[in-house]
Amino acid sequence: IGAGPSGLSAAVYAASEGLDVLVVEAAAAGGQAGSSSRIENYIGFPTGVSGQELAARAFAQAEKFGAQIMIGKAASGLACAALPFSVSIDKSQRMPARTVIIATGATYRRLPLPNLARFEGAGVYYGATFMEAQLCRDDEVIAVGGGNAAGQAAVFLAQTASRVHMLVRSSGLAETMSRYLIRRIEGHERIELRTNTEVAAL
Numbered sequence: 001i002g003a004g005p006s007g008l009s010a011a012v013y014a015a016s017e018g019l020d021v022l023v024v025e026a027a028a029a030g031g032q033a034g035s036s037s038r039i040e041n042y043i044g045f046p047t048g049v050s051g052q053e054l055a056a057r058a059f060a061q062a063e064k065f066g067a068q069i070m071i072g073k074a075a076s077g078l079a080c081a082a083l084p085f086s087v088s089i090d091k092s093q094r095m096p097a098r099t100v101i102i103a104t105g106a107t108y109r110r111l112p113l114p115n116l117a118r119f120e121g122a123g124v125y126y127g128a129t130f131m132e133a134q135l136c137r138d139d140e141v142i143a144v145g146g147g148n149a150a151g152q153a154a155v156f157l158a159q160t161a162s163r164v165h166m167l168v169r170s171s172g173l174a175e176t177m178s179r180y181l182i183r184r185i186e187g188h189e190r191i192e193l194r195t196n197t198e199v200a201a202l
Contacts, residue, residue: 001075001087004031005042007103008058015065022097023067024089026074030055031105035127036149037156041178111144111199119202128153133160140165144199146173151181158190167197 001007003025015021028034036051045054062069070089077088084096108126110116116124125132128143133156141161143154146168158164166185172195173182185191 001100002031002103002105003029003055003059003069003071004103004105005033005054005058006105007031007101008055008062010101010103011062011067011069012058012065015062015067021062021065021067022095023062023069024073024075024087024095025069025071027072028055029059029069029071032107032149033105035129036152037128037130037133038152041148041180108149109145111202113199113202115202124202128156133157136161138162142167142199146170146176148176148178148181151177151185154191155181155184155188158188161190164191166191166193167199168193168195169198171195 001024003011003023007023007025008029011021011023025031030051033039034051034055038048039045039051039054040048042049042054059069073089075087075089076091078100079086079088080100084098085100087095087097087100089095120126136157137160139161140163141157142165143150143157144167146166150166150168151173154164154166170176173185173193185193
């Protein structure tokens with residue numbers, strides 16, 4: 001259940017060993033990592049890889065070994081009182097399985113603001129791709145969050161933005177971000193870290 005990097009990795013390894021594998025994904029292959037502009041701490045990519053490229057390669061590799069991948073289908077229930085286990089898909093179809101791997105990963109946390117929907121896609125974005133980088137070229141940008149996704153977005157957008165303000169609720173990044181990203185952020189002249197800060201209104 002889940003077609004992010006963990007779910008697709010499990011599919012590759014299981015299918016390559018001859019097991020019958022079904023991957024169920026409600027949104028898109030790659031999960032949250034799939035929308036990342038650059039991932040540098042994933043094994044096998046010493047110079048980094050975009051989340052989209054990583055997802056596409058893993059998807060193709062899983063299919064090559066015979067895994068079946070259902071995109072746009074949600075796992076809505078799990079019955080594990082007896083073997084075989086059973087996964088309900090979209091509240092109707094039931095699929096039997098000897099083993100169920102739950103690799104649901106992470107989702108973006110939306111700001112608890114009443115008018116947020118008005119700005120989504122029109123100033124508020126949940127990824128930092130080439131398109132967003134061009135939209136905010138030479139502008140000041142705010143990256144909200146203290147995890148790896150926010151750090152990767154800040155570093156990527158700092159290439160084209162005049163300044164990137166990172167807003168983090170906690171007192172620092174050490175507990176939620178990879179060390180290599182923290183070093184990049186701290187050493188970047190166009191990234192300004194603001195801790196103990198929350199967005200209160202739009």
